[in-house]
Amino acid sequence: MNAVEQSKLIKELLSHHNLQNNLSVPQLVEKILSRGEGTLSATGAIRATTGKYTGRSPKDKFIVRDETTQDVIDWGLVNQEIDEASFDNLYEKVIAYLKKKDELYHFKGYAGADKNYRLPIQVFNEYAWHNLFSRQLFIEPTEEEVESHQSEFTIVSAPTYKADPKVDGTNSETFILVSFKKRTILIGGTEYAGEIKKSIFSVMNFLLPQRDILSMHCSANVGQEGDVALFFGLSGTGKTTLSADPYRRLIGDDEHGWSTNGVFNIEGGCYAKCINLSKEKEPQIYEAIRFGSVLENVILDEGSRNPDYDDTSLTENTRAAYTLENIDNIVTPSVAGHPNTIIFLTADASGTLPPISKLTKEQAMYHFLSGYTSKLAGTERGVTEPQATFSACFGSPFLPLEPSTYAEMLGEKIDQYNTNVFLVNTGWTGGSYGTGKRMKLSYTRAMVHSALEGELNSAETTKDDIFGLEIPMHVPGVPDEVLIPKKTWNDNEAYNKEAQALAMKFHDNFKQFTHAGDEIKNAGPLYRG
Structure with missing residues (x-):
């Protein structure tokens, strides 16, 4: 043809x-x-079902x-x-x-x-x-x-x-x-x-x-002073929750480009997960689901037509599609300046990654290429316990080009616009999954706030001897001992074993990136077995 x-x-x-x-x-x-x-729900949104395919077919x-x-x-x-x-x-x-x-x-x-x-x-x-x-x-x-x-x-x-x-x-x-x-x-x-x-x-x-132009799988928002932040993270890391901030205006929640002009949203709407959605936890999303929106595979009460966001009988991947105009606190049009801060989010189930660490440019490129998190139970059929997973550039299913292409562009822009990059672990502390507990959201919010406000740019740090990450010694609103993972564990030997195992998973995964230079390869965990 x-x-x-x-x-x-x-x-x-x-x-x-x-x-x-x-x-x-x-x-x-x-x-x-x-x-x-479809069916008209009590919110005014249309509810439709998708048959046997309730997710993407990669x-x-x-x-x-x-x-x-x-x-x-x-x-x-x-x-x-x-x-x-x-x-x-x-x-x-x-x-x-x-x-x-x-x-x-x-x-x-x-x-x-x-x-x-x-x-x-x-x-x-x-x-x-x-x-x-x-x-x-x-x-x-x-x-x-x-x-x-x-x-x-x-x-x-x-x-x-x-x-x-x-x-x-x-x-x-x-x-x-x-x-x-x-x-x-x-x-x-x-x-x-x-x-x-x-x-x-x-x-x-x-x-x-x-x-x-660097295309990115991330959310983005802008502060009252015009400072721009990007949030990268796979499912379950808190990307939507942490980027939805009443004191910062949303640029977009999922797809962006970074040009010589700054950041722009690729989309005109949001495609949010609805599982366990509540007005208390995620008010922006909850209130955005109204006339014109689309609810996908969400169960409706037969009489009232009220959505039951806790019902996963069709799928756990229930979704809502709505225009950005349904959110009050947005940037219009969805464009802003160059990012001052980039946040990489991970939910580490091993409980060994620091809750926040400041990355060098090379470390940023390494962790961008790695795209690490723990796949949480419920995010995929058959997953009952968290599993370490890596997705290049936090979005490998959508990358037609070699991942190093995007990582190199990120490194160039970090240099050019003096952007600060942080790795934030929203996962476990005081032990791995089953022993420790999930990091308090209030602590994570305090750490992210400090990073966005520039309070950590010149803060005193200590280097983690396994992962080589620079950990701030003090963050307002967070107990000092929480910042050092090893101090939250009762068993130092168990911590070392778990941390070393995760470090080796990073190294094994990174072997695929043959295009990455030595400076990037050497920016990974210090422990190499």
Whole structure:
């Protein structure tokens, strides 16, 4: 399929006999309810279910290997390849399938809040509720921008079309195919809306570095003095909780770019986990779920239609999609200056990493590449006890390029903008999981506050003899003994054994980063067995 043929197929979708173009939120809600795609909850949000796929399908995601990608993609288990012919054949079949649908939903918008770097996108959806999801998560154009909008990337989503792996070259009935040459994402066989969001993030992780912009899987906020902070962390580390601060305005909760202008949000909305959500613990998220929002796989009370956020009978990965405008304390538009502070969050179940430590540039690059945390029980099927896990750049499933590409850009920007970087352990203290206890949130908040206020930039530190990390001796609001993990353990020998075991896990994981220089490799734990 050449560019002319593809353009012809896109025109066929645009000329669909019943194409619904950029419908308003009320119009989409009406469509969803009349078509039986979802239920109106007591909050005003639409509740939809996603069938057997209640999360992403990483084994079903492919990138088309062609002259555009063959020499630049970090091919492997994360970035699986599919040939052009397979993409073209499946693309034609999906287009033909959607043309027969009684309605097709079309959204034009943007990825990237900085107008200098934004990506104009268009989304074709089989489901009205997926179109509402797209409208909540991506950046909505003004009326004038709709008229002049020229899409540079297209998503075609057909959740009820199922692939035949023997014929189509996929691994299952589900497929998420990305063609950078044809600037198209093809999604089918799954109703999980998160594939739409994350596929565009993967695209931005390919395109932005080509423009010398670091793409990042992190949340970001800005203080009253205009100081910017980034929060990196995998699931369960407290990224959402710690970045939601009544005294700091939210830039975004998940995806950002860092250009020569500063930080900008890639999205126009949030896709928050709802498990055990409460007004007391996370008021911003709780109050944001209202008319126009989408609740995914959340159980509703049959009579009242009130959401039961504690009910995980469908999945523990319950989600809410809502526009940033549903949050009061935000930056509009979602752009800010260069980060003053970066916080790497980890939930270390071994109880041996310091609760806070200040990183050198090399250590920052090392821990960025490592992306360490403990996978907590409940975050994945079969996980009943915390397990050490590493995800490069805190987002390896979404990185088309070699991870060192992003780490090198981070190091350059830390140098250029004199950014301070801290590693914060929100995990266990006084022992490992089962013996110790989770770090008090009040202590973590005090440490993060001190880091953001610059109180730790020149603080007296002591070096950890196993991990080589510089630990502040004093943090306001935190007992001194809590800062030194070894002092919180009753058994020094048990501590040393646990800490040394974790250090070796870091070293074993880092062997994969063959592109990293010696300065970075040597910035890891001092203990080497």
